[in-house]
Amino acid sequence: MVSTKVTLCGIEMDNPLIPASGTFGFGYEFAEIYDINCLGTFSFKGTTKDPRFGNPTPRIAECDAGMINAVGLQNPGVDRVLSEELPKLKKCFHKPVMANVSGFSVEDYAYTVEKLDAEDQIGWFEVNVSCPNVHGGGMSFGTSPEAAAEVTRACRKVTKKPLLIKLSPNVTDIVSIAKACEDAGADGISMINTMLGMRIDLKTKRPVIANKMGGFSGPAIKPVALRMVYQVYDAVKIPIVGMGGISTAEDVIEMMLAGATAVQVGAANLVDPYVCKDIIEKLPEVMQKYGINDLKDIIGGAHNG
Amino acid sequence: MKQGIFEITENRMIAKNTYLMVLKGDVSDITASGQFINIKLDGFFLRRPISVCDVNADSVTIIYKVVGKGTEVMAKMSAGERLDVLTGLGNGYDLSKSGDRPVLLGGGAGVPPMYMLCRLLIEEGKKPSVILGFNTKDEVFFEEEFKTLGADVTVTTADGSYGLKGFVTDAMKQMEYTYFYTCGPEPMLKAIDKTATTSGQLSFEERMGCGFGACMGCSCKTKYGNKRICKDGPVLEREEIIW
Ligand SMILES: Cc1cc2nc3c(=O)[nH]c(=O)nc-3n(C[C@H](O)[C@H](O)[C@H](O)COP(=O)(O)OP(=O)(O)OC[C@H]3O[C@@H](n4cnc5c(N)ncnc54)[C@H](O)[C@@H]3O)c2cc1C
Ligand SMILES: Cc1cc2nc3c(=O)[nH]c(=O)nc-3n(C[C@H](O)[C@H](O)[C@H](O)COP(=O)(O)O)c2cc1C
Ligand code: FES
Numbered sequence: 001m002v003s004t005k006v007t008l009c010g011i012e013m014d015n016p017l018i019p020a021s022g023t024f025g026f027g028y029e030f031a032e033i034y035d036i037n038c039l040g041t042f043s044f045k046g047t048t049k050d051p052r053f054g055n056p057t058p059r060i061a062e063c064d065a066g067m068i069n070a071v072g073l074q075n076p077g078v079d080r081v082l083s084e085e086l087p088k089l090k091k092c093f094h095k096p097v098m099a100n101v102s103g104f105s106v107e108d109y110a111y112t113v114e115k116l117d118a119e120d121q122i123g124w125f126e127v128n129v130s131c132p133n134v135h136g137g138g139m140s141f142g143t144s145p146e147a148a149a150e151v152t153r154a155c156r157k158v159t160k161k162p163l164l165i166k167l168s169p170n171v172t173d174i175v176s177i178a179k180a181c182e183d184a185g186a187d188g189i190s191m192i193n194t195m196l197g198m199r200i201d202l203k204t205k206r207p208v209i210a211n212k213m214g215g216f217s218g219p220a221i222k223p224v225a226l227r228m229v230y231q232v233y234d235a236v237k238i239p240i241v242g243m244g245g246i247s248t249a250e251d252v253i254e255m256m257l258a259g260a261t262a263v264q265v266g267a268a269n270l271v272d273p274y275v276c277k278d279i280i281e282k283l284p285e286v287m288q289k290y291g292i293n294d295l296k297d298i299i300g301g302a303h304n305g
Numbered sequence: 306m307k308q309g310i311f312e313i314t315e316n317r318m319i320a321k322n323t324y325l326m327v328l329k330g331d332v333s334d335i336t337a338s339g340q341f342i343n344i345k346l347d348g349f350f351l352r353r354p355i356s357v358c359d360v361n362a363d364s365v366t367i368i369y370k371v372v373g374k375g376t377e378v379m380a381k382m383s384a385g386e387r388l389d390v391l392t393g394l395g396n397g398y399d400l401s402k403s404g405d406r407p408v409l410l411g412g413g414a415g416v417p418p419m420y421m422l423c424r425l426l427i428e429e430g431k432k433p434s435v436i437l438g439f440n441t442k443d444e445v446f447f448e449e450e451f452k453t454l455g456a457d458v459t460v461t462t463a464d465g466s467y468g469l470k471g472f473v474t475d476a477m478k479q480m481e482y483t484y485f486y487t488c489g490p491e492p493m494l495k496a497i498d499k500t501a502t503t504s505g506q507l508s509f510e511e512r513m514g515c516g517f518g519a520c521m522g523c524s525c526k527t528k529y530g531n532k533r534i535c536k537d538g539p540v541l542e543r544e545e546i547i548w
Contacts (some may be wrong), residue, residue, distance in 0.1 A: 023520060024519060025519045025521075029517055032306065033306055033307075033308075045521070053524065053531055054524065057523065057524065058511070059514075059522050059523075059524075060351070060512040060513060060514045060520075060523070061512070062349065063350065064350070065350060067350055069514060071524075074521040074524055074531070208512075218350055267514075270351075270514045270515035270520050271351060273306070273517065274308060
């Protein structure tokens with residue numbers, strides 16, 4: 001028997017599989033088709049202080065081996081997440097959940113984290129300092145070590161729960177940002193968010209996305225994600241949650257070898273709603289194929305020798 | 306929602322750039338007209354949403370127009386090939402409000418969902434009129450099929466090469482009806498909203514990430530709050546729409 005258990009910031013998970021924020025809603029669309037308690041956990045939709053409609057449509061564009069989204073953090077706001085979404089979620093998911101939080105000022109982040117902190121089911125915070133869709137907001141926090149550290153410190157003050165900071169790949173030096181977050185009190189790093197991208201429609205000769213640009217994700221970004229996780233693993237001591245283009249059990253192993261303690265699956269959930277369940281079922285077999293008995297043993301394995 | 310592997314039993318051209326495909330498989334999640342299915346195609350990342358044209362015990366019929374690379378690939382497929390399909394997506398039309406003489410307006414690639422709706426209304430003893438709008442004669446399809454169901458059918462073409470010259474709204478203006486149902490390009494939906502004298506239901510399109518409510522890719526604002534076209538739609542009530 002192989003072991004797929006991992007421990008992320010002190011919380012043991014049955015397996016390292018985590019559907020990524022924004023691709024799994026608050027769980028129920030998926031709970032309708034399979035028992036989502038098989039997951040390690042999942043990261044719920046990015047939650048902000050106030051309700052947001054997000055960007056105008058079209059918000060989605062197809063790419064070769066991926067997609068662009070410019071949803072723009074549509075969510076009902078922290079109050080309704082607490083009063084409506086989480087009570088519904090409790091009925092279908094019985095494990096600690098990861099709370100994904102976004103904001104437009106340092107105070108926003110701290111406010112939302114503090115409000116959510118009282119909710120027992122929240123196991124981890126994943127603070128998104130990287131969403132590229134919001135003008136003047138998310139992007140700037142994730143692109144400078146100082147700003148990322150400031151958000152980390154503010155959130156650290158209002159929660160004792162494990163605090164992960166989710167980083168943007170749209171930077172020149174992701175390592176310095178990860179280190180700044182670690183020094184400011186983060187318990188983990190989550191990476192990567194989407195890469196800024198664009199598509200243009202040949203018929204209309206205009207950008208496909210109403211917002212012109214959006215976040216590119218899916219299998220095409222996997223090599224970039226692997227490289228960044230590998231670099232950050234070398235530089236920080238805190239655990240990394242790796243993501244970017246994961247859609248198979250082999251991808252999970254590859255991401256863990258790069259240095260991830262747990263792994264998220266984003267865009268793949270949208271085209272293949274059973275993908276996380278399938279990966280979990282397939283993982284033991286693929287581990288055996290590569291001579292892996294305990295998944296914990298391979299974290300950062302690519303750095304050996 | 307259900308995911309299933311479907312076998313193509315038929316795939317043929319029925320009008321210019323327009324194909325009819327029959328897919329055999331588990332259709333138990335298709336519960337209403339106006340719903341859609343989401344088709345995975347080799348070599349494409351996102352699925353392609355296509356309306357249910359009709360359904361029976363073990364197969365679903367769709368009609369699609371070739372407009373890009375994905376539908377081009379579909380047009381080249383043959384009977385016996387298999388497709389990974391999500392079924393049972395979207396709310397579909399609510400028949401309970403139709404009254405005795407509803408009018409059904411389909412424009413181009415918006416004609417297909419009108420077929421199952423028309424069949425269900427007739428099975429309930431209603432007397433639907435159908436108005437089908439196309440650009441030109443080559444594109445006309447399903448006139449006979451609707452007549453065979455027992456509906457009163459008017460065809461319009463924008464260039465006058467077949468049927469009534471003009472738009473579906475030109476035919477609508479001359480009709481009496483208790484309610485309306487429609488699907489088609491947004492400018493047509495807008496024109497119908499301006500013309501209609503009763504309540505009605507309109508089916509919308511949007512670029513979709515998932516098609517089952519998870520990604521918020523297809524949201525729109527309505528008078529009753531934010532809705533996802535794929536899950537809370539694609540059918541919206543006239544009264545809730547913000548144009
Ligand atoms: C609920 C719903 C029902 C539909 N029903 C039908 C139908 O019954 N018959 C039919 O012919 N067409 C229908 N469409 C439109 C159909 O989905 C598109 O024509 C098709 O996706 C085009 O794919 P493509 O690869 O050929 O085009 P491309 O332009 O190459 O596609 C690129 C991307 O844009 C998306 N896209 C392109 N056009 C549309 C569109 N109009 N709506 C949504 N996404 C689009 C594609 O899915 C793909 O992700 C429906 C759309 C929706 C949303
Ligand atoms: C439709 C969509 C919505 C997303 N929304 C969020 C969000 O609200 N918060 C967040 O931190 N990341 C969000 N992301 C980013 C993903 O969580 C993930 O970091 C990214 O997509 C890379 O993983 P992937 O290649 O597996 O998709 C979103 C991604 C997609 C595709
Ligand atoms: S397409 Fe994903 S929510 Fe509608």
